[in-house]
Amino acid sequence: MSGERIGILGLGLIGGSLALALRGKRGAPEVWGYDRNRESLRMALSDRAIARACTEREIASCDIVVVCVPVLRSVEFLRRIGRRMRPGAVLTDTGSVKAAVVRAGQEAVRDGVEFVGGHPIAGTENSGYPAADASLFRGRTCILTPTDANTGASLRRVERLWKTAGARVLRMDPRLHDHVFAYVSHLPHAVAYALVHSVATLDSKVPLGYSAGGFRDFTRIASSNPEMWKDIVLQNRREVLGAVGHYRRNLSLLEGLIRRGDEAGLLAYFRKSKKTRDGL
Numbered sequence: 001m002s003g004e005r006i007g008i009l010g011l012g013l014i015g016g017s018l019a020l021a022l023r024g025k026r027g028a029p030e031v032w033g034y035d036r037n038r039e040s041l042r043m044a045l046s047d048r049a050i051a052r053a054c055t056e057r058e059i060a061s062c063d064i065v066v067v068c069v070p071v072l073r074s075v076e077f078l079r080r081i082g083r084r085m086r087p088g089a090v091l092t093d094t095g096s097v098k099a100a101v102v103r104a105g106q107e108a109v110r111d112g113v114e115f116v117g118g119h120p121i122a123g124t125e126n127s128g129y130p131a132a133d134a135s136l137f138r139g140r141t142c143i144l145t146p147t148d149a150n151t152g153a154s155l156r157r158v159e160r161l162w163k164t165a166g167a168r169v170l171r172m173d174p175r176l177h178d179h180v181f182a183y184v185s186h187l188p189h190a191v192a193y194a195l196v197h198s199v200a201t202l203d204s205k206v207p208l209g210y211s212a213g214g215f216r217d218f219t220r221i222a223s224s225n226p227e228m229w230k231d232i233v234l235q236n237r238r239e240v241l242g243a244v245g246h247y248r249r250n251l252s253l254l255e256g257l258i259r260r261g262d263e264a265g266l267l268a269y270f271r272k273s274k275k276t277r278d279g280l
């Protein structure tokens with residue numbers, strides 16, 4: 001990877017953190033950055049997270065381009081950048097939904113260029129370059145979602161990039177990824193938003209100043225970027241709706257146990273959940 005040039009398109013939480021994580025690492029590539037937000041570019045340059053602030057056209061000359069913009073935006077970029085990159089180059093992304101992006105990315109690239117889907121499992125409820133953190137990926141997992149269109153060499157180049165940033169790398173089928181993440185990430189975010197929404201729309205005023213651990217812990221992720229989560233649930237709509245339906249059935253089951261005053265049933269329900277959570 002040393003001697004390669006990496007282009008990071010979108011220097012927000014994820015792109016900015018990747019640039020900071022690569023800064024000064026042994027064997028790290030030269031990093032160029034592009035973002036429509038000039039202030040983010042200025043900050044990234046002054047932090048030496050990027051060696052050069054470039055244009056969208058210039059970033060296509062890099063050996064590996066990592067697209068780190070919100071998921072619905074990323075498809076447009078893959079289409080534009082993918083046909084301008086040089087043979088031998090690799091285009092990759094960090095989007096939280098994979099099947100549709102991988103399809104679009106692999107269709108978008110010209111001959112000799114490969115698209116490799118990626119999703120770092122790291123983040124916070126904050127967004128933008130000011131939230132970027134050099135240690136965000138340390139000890140975390142980055143999932144790559146290869147298909148038959150990928151060669152081992154390109155996968156290894158993207159893998160090396162994430163390992164240099166401190167992550168361990170796993171591979172997963174793109175559709176399996178979207179199914180799994182509908183349950184372990186997209187549903188919890190949707191439910192957190194719904195829970196806060198249900199309190200925010202109460203007729204009676206519940207003073208949230210009383211909210212101790214439970215409400216705060218459970219709803220932290222409802223402070224996540226609404227724009228980003230709108231994109232994610234829409235792009236993974238089918239899987240997310242499946243997960244919401246499954247959750248609704250589990251909530252109804254709980255409702256029935258409470259209504260019937262079924263002590264044994266409630267204990268069994270809560271114990272099963274506790275055991276699963278304790279095992280994390």
Ligand code: NAD
Pocket residue numbers: 009010011012013014015034035036037040068069070071073074094095096097119120121122123124125126127128129225228232
């Ligand atoms: P972010 O909002 O922090 O950053 C996005 C950046 O893209 C911003 O700097 C913004 O200025 C830039 N951008 C947006 N539209 C642009 C355009 N048209 N042209 C140029 N720049 C543009 O978002 P993020 O949290 O860094 O998320 C980036 C990607 O990573 C998303 O696809 C998201 O699904 C994925 N992701 C996010 C998290 C998380 O927890 N935040 C975790 C894993 C993956």
